[in-house]
Amino acid sequence: MADHTLDAKGLNCPLPILKARKALKEVPAGGTLEILATDPGSVADFEAFCRQTGNELLEHSVDDSIYRFLIKHTAA
């Protein structure tokens, strides 16, 4: 179970990323953030976001057009 959950469903680029960045600030180092989104572009974007920021994308999946991301707050 993630420490925090961000519901970004219905939001389009770049809002899921911007809101995730804000939400991550509330997650202590080592904690996890779960993000739910409906934007298909968010798959590539969260991968890039995590590579660039040094946070860890633990898992991502899609179920019934809802994309789910689990990010571990590992960046400084």
Add this chain to the structure above:
Amino acid sequence: MSSEAQVVQDTVSAAPVAAPETKSMSMIVTKGSLDWAYPPFILATTAAAMGLPVTMFFTFYGLPLLLKKLDLTLTAAGNPAMKMPMMGAHMGLPNILTAIPGVDAACSKMMKNLMNKKGVASIEDLRELAIEADVRMIACQMTMDLFEYSLDDMIEGPELGGAATYIECATQSDINLFI
């Protein structure tokens, strides 16, 4: 070693090897229509969210994007690529129709409704997010004089600067965009 220290160490060792080197971005914003306002604000907010220091230099028609009250519009005139989804098809607008009073306003309203329906942020929201993310904004002094604007007309935050201010920033940035 205490168990607490052990936990801290485990967390650290699980972290990715190293945070990527910090890059920075600057952009020149030259266009102020509803459609063209998007690329700079989307890229600035996203780059800032990804940890890049960002500078936006607002000049010519981009400068009014700093006005307190935005009233952004667009036109299909001279833009054959603008085709709006309508009843399962994509409809363009012949140039001559854009000359009819009210047509541009209707197109702008249609675009804003479409964006709202698709969960696309408004420029007002993106601009606010850019300010929150400490994006540096420079208002072109020459354009301020040319179009007779003062800092009182603008949102709080932008500083005044000219070409040299931008060039100095650009020499220190890894990514420089002209939009």
